[in-house]
Amino acid sequence: MRRRRRSRLTLGLVLALCVPASAAFTGPQAAGAATTLPNGFSEQIVLSGLNHPTKLVFSPDGRVFVAEKGGTIQVYDSLSDPTPTLFADLSSRVHDNEDKGLLGLALPPNFPSNPSVYVTYTATTPIGGGLDIGDTCPTPGTGCIVSGRLSKLTASGNTWTGTEQVLINDWCQQFETHSMGDVRFGPDGALYVSGGEGASPVFTDWGQQGNPVNPCGDPPGGAGAALSPPNSEGGALRSQDVRTLSDPTGLSGTIIRVDPVTGAAKTDNPLYNATTDPNARRIVAYGLRNPFRWAFKPGTSEIWIGDVGWRTWEEINRLPNPLATPVTNFGWPCMEGNSQQPGYRDANLSLCTTLYNTNIATGPVYTYGHHQQVNDNDGCPTGGSSPTGVAFYPTSGGSYPAQYQGALFWGDYARRCIYAMLPTNGTPDPSKIQTFAPGAAGPVDLEIGPGGDLYYVDIDGGTVRRINYSAGNQPPAAVIGANQTSGAPPLAVQFNSAGTSDPNAGDVLTYQWDFTNDGTYDATGPTASYTYTTAGNYTAKLRVTDAGGLSDTKTLQILVGSSAPVPVIDTPAAGFTWATNDTVSFTGHATDAQDGTIPAANLHWQLILQHCAAPDNCHQHYISEVDGASGTFIGPDHEYPSYVELRLTATDSSGLSTTVSRRLDPKTVTMTFNSVPSGLGITVGSVSGVTPFTSTVIQKSTQTVSAPTPQTLNGTQYTFGSWSQGGAATQVITAPTTAATYTATYAATGGGTCSDSFGYVCSTATRAFVNADTTVLALTGDDAVQQITLPFPVKLYGQTYSTAWVDTNGLVSMVNPNGFKWDNTTLPNPALANAAVYAFHDDLVMDSSASVRTTTIGTAPNRQFVVEWRNGYIYGGTSRRITFEAILSENGDVITNYASLDSDIEKGNAATVGIENADGSVGLAYSVNTPKLQSGRAVIFTAPGGTTPPPPPPPSTGTVSGTVTVAGGGAVAGATVTLTAGVTTTTNASGGYSFADVAFGSYTVNATANGQSTSAAVTVDGAETVNLTLPAPPPPAGNYGITTVAAPFVPADATVLTLTGDDNIQQVTLPAPVTLYGVTYSTAWIDTNGKVSFVNPGGAYVEHSALPSTAAPNATVYAFWDDLVVDGSASVRTALVNGSVVIEWRNPYIYGNGVHNRVTFSVAFAADGTISFNYSGLDNDVEKGNGATVGVENAAGTVAAQYLYNQPLLVSGTSVRFTP
Incomplete structure (x- = not known):
């Protein structure tokens, strides 16, 4: 199993996760880091105050249309119009729940001569009508059936007139995501629409869930017929539906091409003459999971698609010709990225098996993994990922530098980043990807607007933002803040300009403050204060001007005479936990100094599912909203780690609001998966593992498990027999409430010899x-x-x-x-x-x-x-x-x-x-x-009937061996020795090395260790001995001397921390002060990956590196920095032992080989400043440090004392000591 990659320079990852990456649309978030842009570019907010905007469309007549997720469309007369007009309100028809809502909007090229306005949204009813569930889903575990619509509205001026014309009602959607996508006019005048497959983002979904069974009516059997492998065509397999034309075709997971007047298939579509099925005729691409945003390459009919992946890969796909035959199949759910998707592969589903056998899936142009950066050190957090905006820059004209002409821009909502795939010979080149805008604010749509600028929609902040370019001076971006914005007079307000920036490096900024917006500037400087003595509503203004005279102005409302309300969440209490499908009640109230008790009608609740890869990298799924003093929700069915955030907002009679929130963590359980014999492969959800292994999940959540059959282990073939819990090889299980083990028993069918059924x-x-x-x-x-x-x-x-x-x-x-x-x-x-x-x-x-x-x-x-x-x-x-x-x-x-x-x-x-x-x-x-x-x-x-050819005559070879020592010292263990033929080895504990089968000839032998190296020439014509002596290393950096001494292991038995799992971190108060590089600390951040930091590192960084490094973490002691997992057999502990603060990692395992490589180690901080690392039970080179860093580092990351980096030098019962 490949290790998830995370750079030490990314935002710290407190929780390791695989996000079911879909555009997760939620309420406002705390402001993150400002967008960072290339030189000459700057960002401005051009439209604000929107309610969860999802789509931006520029009208040919200069107007600007914006779709809002809840079902409304706003229209602005121009980009300088501060107040929109409500064009249409479809909220009563739009299912606004989690990732579903009003998501697509398009205008014809000749608008407003043709006054049509096209929308795609999630409807509140199933296909063809039926139960209207509004914005709720009372049974999230089994799903709630809604549908997708493509509709046409008619504009009269700035408002919708007439009735909604539903052109298509299809796209059955059972679960909370993979809903409708984009709608655009193609260069051929046809209307193109995309939609997701509506399946579960949590488990391998072939249509097995639902009450009643099979509510989408997928084949075989239709509604009410239970679906099971291998013949099921439901769930995510709806994306492959067009491959079975013998039954009615759905549009899930496709891109369609239709007549904009009727919604019928265009007659030149590739399947128009191959079938009479109206939906199949519409399809020009399929095998997509959530093709949320896409764009036409300028001057062509090519479509470039951002397809949001599951837990491993995101895709940028290319549809070269929508009219080509056969219709392009991008492979989902059988494929994800360039790989077969393990969950669906091992479920033994015929639609996938036949796809693999025929090899007809088209791979992505570019794919990136959730835990990999697109570019090294690109400033974009990893963990969650979702390509949620796609736009091509024009091939000519425009204001951007020439390198961007024809570039493909895409935004990733989960990473808060915008990337540019620069072209080669006119086509976007995956080898030329630029991280264009790290820190972008919630991008869910990218468009090229007037003047050739890139615009993007910020769903979280309710804004539309523009990125423009100027080779010369650019204006600053002002930010205004205050310590309080309401209260009784006299109200003393401290103003600040924190976050203000200027794209021109080194530009000198001046600040002017107008506290009452009367046109007179009252103060200067980056901070200012003012006391409001009279009740009233005031506008404070900050103007920031650069040395070239360009300026930016921001305002802030100050309400004097009224204080904000104080909301309180009464239940559930802090620390409450939930399981999937639990019914959770919540209550709250609010008071106000002026109004007294706030009426229940002025209390507003939001329920958010948080899926966090780092403290400031949360991938959020909006669940629902409700007004009143109380309500209930159902514990979501979601993968772990995740939690529910309950937000309560109270608004008083003067319009002031305050929001409080409560984190509600799930109840979790450990599920262990094994096989008889151990060492076979089992697939759980989307991930395959070699038994035995464990998985931590939310209690009562849905899990799919598959026991692939047959399998070969150590030359013997095995066939699945039974699960310990009974049932088929592939099945759905509900996570238990207590730890449980699930064992797949196999029978040996290939005999005890190393052979197979073909005869090898x-x-x-x-x-x-x-x-x-x-x-x-x-x-x-x-x-x-x-x-x-x-x-x-x-x-x-x-x-x-x-x-x-x-x-x-x-x-x-x-x-x-x-x-x-x-x-x-x-x-x-x-x-x-x-x-x-x-x-x-x-x-x-x-x-x-x-x-x-x-x-x-x-x-x-x-x-x-x-x-x-x-x-x-x-x-x-x-x-x-x-x-x-x-x-x-x-x-x-x-x-x-x-x-x-x-x-x-x-x-x-x-x-x-x-x-x-x-x-x-x-x-x-x-x-x-x-x-x-x-x-x-x-x-x-x-091969059967074959005889292996005799081996070739042995070449004329010799050996090179010797010992590496250090000047003035002894043997050097763990030194890297390289022979110029390109072969490398590492010295053993006695400093010895050897190279066998070295062809006769002349070579150079080089040894490197601890920053020192030496070389010697050798001519090989037999057994050669080359001893190498390294120069003595310089004195240890940071005034810490490093020694090793025999010492008993020092355990910590006083306190067991609540620090478990993979890539987690916990702040603790130390039992006694600790000194590192002359600074004394009383608190520390301990993480599962073998290190202790004394300043907040922002996460449990997993990718170890050499020391020193200015990248976080710093002020850190690295006892055994590797990728470790503290499972149910392990713990992290602290104690005060004979005056020393001791922190012990007891029995965690090293990620990458199941749970077999376990280590136990501790760090002891003595009162005199000595730091000692102790180790126990080290059995092999991995456990002895050949994938770890051991050392100490100062707070700036500029000075360190490193004992080892990727060298197996650690010894059980030997202490590594750092003496100041």
């Missing part, structure tokens, strides 16, 4: 490693694939191939895998890649010290093609390097071989080694996540 047999033999030095592929970096032409026909599982796809992640596939595959699995597996050789399938990186090479050896009919991965590193630490090869034979035999294997992870404890046939139905795994591999020991897969 595997064995091992000592074999010289073949260096592939003929061709170096242009295959580098992380997660890359290159197609190559094979030098001769290669057989695999009886089929002959002439081309292959080589993946940096250690595999070769003979059929197109549709992208890289980093997540190793058991074998066989119908998921791509297939027809593959898995030489060492793990998450590998081919950096500048590594390469992928090929050569051919032997003569016909015994030729062998060799693919070598030389010196790549296993993701998580550059010290974990591996060299291996796959040898493909003419007769169908396959050989894999290995060199320089040192640790268990290099020997395969997180990798798959094996082969598989073309449809993933037969495979043979030599090992899966088992450290069985040995250097120079080949794994041979012999």
Whole structure:
């Protein structure tokens, strides 16, 4: 399983999560960091005071239309018009709940000559009418059936006249998201519309939920018929509905092209003559999850789509020609990004299985993972992700620099960022992505407006914002604030301009204050104060002017004579917890100094589901609103971590409002998944894992589990037999209220030998490693694939191939895998890649010290093609390097071989080694996540009836070995030793190293450790000894000396912190003061990832780095900084032991190999300032630090004392001490 990547320079991640990334529309949020733009660009708010705006449309006559989520449309006479006119109110027809509402708006190109206004929204009723549920959903666990509409309104001036003309009522929507999308006119005059699939964002949804059963009436069987694999076509599979034209087609998960007058399919649509089904005729693209926003490439009919993904990948898709045949299928839910979606793949669904077999899905132009930055250190938080705005910059004209002409802009609401994909030869190029606007304010729509400026809609702040460009001076952006804005006279107000900025670096700003807006400026400077002595409503004004004379003005209302009301949430009390489907009651009241008790009618409640990846990176799902003194809600069915925020707003008779909120956390439970035998793959929801593993979920939430069958483990094939709880291999379970274990029992069906049903047999033999030095592929970096032409026909599982796809992640596939595959699995597996050789399938990186090479050896009919991965590193630490090869034979035999294997992870404890046939139905795994591999020991897969060709004559090789020491000292353990052939190893505890099978010749040997290095030349013609002496290191930085001494482990048994899970952090009051770099602290932030910070780091940073670094965290002690998980078998503890403050991490496991690599360590802060790290139970190199950082660092991140970085130097019973 690939580790989720998070940069140390991103906002800290307090909770690790996979967000079901959809545009989550909610109420106002606290202001975050200001938008950061490239030089010459600035941002202005041009429209404000809107209520959850979702869509912006510029009319040809200069008017501006804005759709609001609740169902209203506002129209402005121009961008300078401060007050809109209500154009239309559809709120009684719009289902405004969570991500659903009025979401699309379009005007014809000849508006207002053609006065039509088009909208897409979620209706309050099912398709064709029925129960009107308003804005509520009384049964969120099983869903509430509503539908989508495309409607046409008629404008008369600035208002809607006549009646709504519903052109299409379709898009069955059962759950809270993936609703309607955009509506636009194409360059051909047709109307294009998108809609989501309306399925659950929580579990693998094939239509199994609902009361009554199958409420959307999906095939087979229709409404009331229970759906189950493999034949179900419901839930997310509605996106694939057009593939089964024998039953009525729905529009979920599609883009359609229709006549704007009638809503019927255009007669030149690709399926118009292939079927009489009116919906199928409309479809020009399908296999989409939530195609919320998209745009036409200027001058073409190409559509570029932002498709919001599930828990792993976001997609930018390209539809080159909407009229092309066959209709483009983007693969959801069977595919996500470039990979098969594990939850739907392992559910054994025919629509997915046949898709995999036919390989007809079109992959995205660009895809990015939820826990990966689009660009390194781009300032955009990770965790949640959702592409929620797409716009093309014009190819000519416009005010932006030439590099942006033809660029694709897209906004990510969850990340609060806008990106620009710059073009190459007129087409957006995924290799040229610029982080254009980090810190953007809730973007849900991007449009190019008058003057060629980019505009975006801020749903959270209720604004429309413009980003313009000027090569010269640009005006400042003023921000006005005050310590209070209401109260009885005399009211003393302290004003500030915090947050004011100027896009021109170094510009000098002046500040002028007019406290009563009478035209006279009363004060200057960035702060000011004024006392209002007379009751009244005042407007305070701040004007900020730069050195070039450009200015910006902001105002703030001050109400004197009235104080704001005081709301109180009475129930539920703080600390209340809930489970899915619990009915929760809430009550509240408010008082006011002038009005007394606030009437219930003036109390307004909002219910928000918060899904946070960091304290200031919350992905919110608006649930509902209600007025009154009380109400109820149903505990949502959502993945964990998440919580409910209950907000109460009270408004008094003078219009002053105050909002308070209460966080309501869910009740959680640990579910353990195992198999008999252990080590097989199980899929829970969207994620596959190797047993045993645990999952923390909300009590009574819905979970889907799948036991894929058959699977091969250590050469034996296993077939699913039963679950411990009973039921089918794929099933839905309700999370329990107490911890439980779910075990899938398998039966061995392939015998005890390493063989498969096709007849392949595997064995091992000592074999010289073949260096592939003929061709170096242009295959580098992380997660890359290159197609190559094979030098001769290669057989695999009886089929002959002439081309292959080589993946940096250690595999070769003979059929197109549709992208890289980093997540190793058991074998066989119908998921791509297939027809593959898995030489060492793990998450590998081919950096500048590594390469992928090929050569051919032997003569016909015994030729062998060799693919070598030389010196790549296993993701998580550059010290974990591996060299291996796959040898493909003419007769169908396959050989894999290995060199320089040192640790268990290099020997395969997180990798798959094996082969598989073309449809993933037969495979043979030599090992899966088992450290069985040995250097120079080949794994041979012999085809039925075949005989493995003899190995080539051994090359003329020798050895290079020696010891690394430090001047004036002893042996150096963990030093990196490199031979100029590109092979690297690490010295053992005695400082020793060795290189085997070194071809005769001249080389340079280099050793590096602790910032020092040395080299020596050597000529190899046998066994050579090269001892290397490193220069003595400089004195330790930061005036801390580092020593190691034998010492017993110091536990902390006084207090067990409530700090558990993955990537979590807790602030604590220390039992005694602690001093670090001369500063004494009484509180600290302890995180699950093995470190203690004395200034708030903002999160539990997971990606460890060398020290020092000015990036957060700082003022930190790194006892064992790695990616750790504190599960139910682990804890974090504190104690005061003999005057020392001791913090212990007891038995957490290191992420990346199930729960097998566990460590126990502590840090002791002595009263004299000495800091001691102690370790216990260290068994292998991973636990000894070869993927960790150990050291201390000052508050600025400029000075540090580092003991190790990615070196296995730690020893149980040995203390690492830092002495000031």
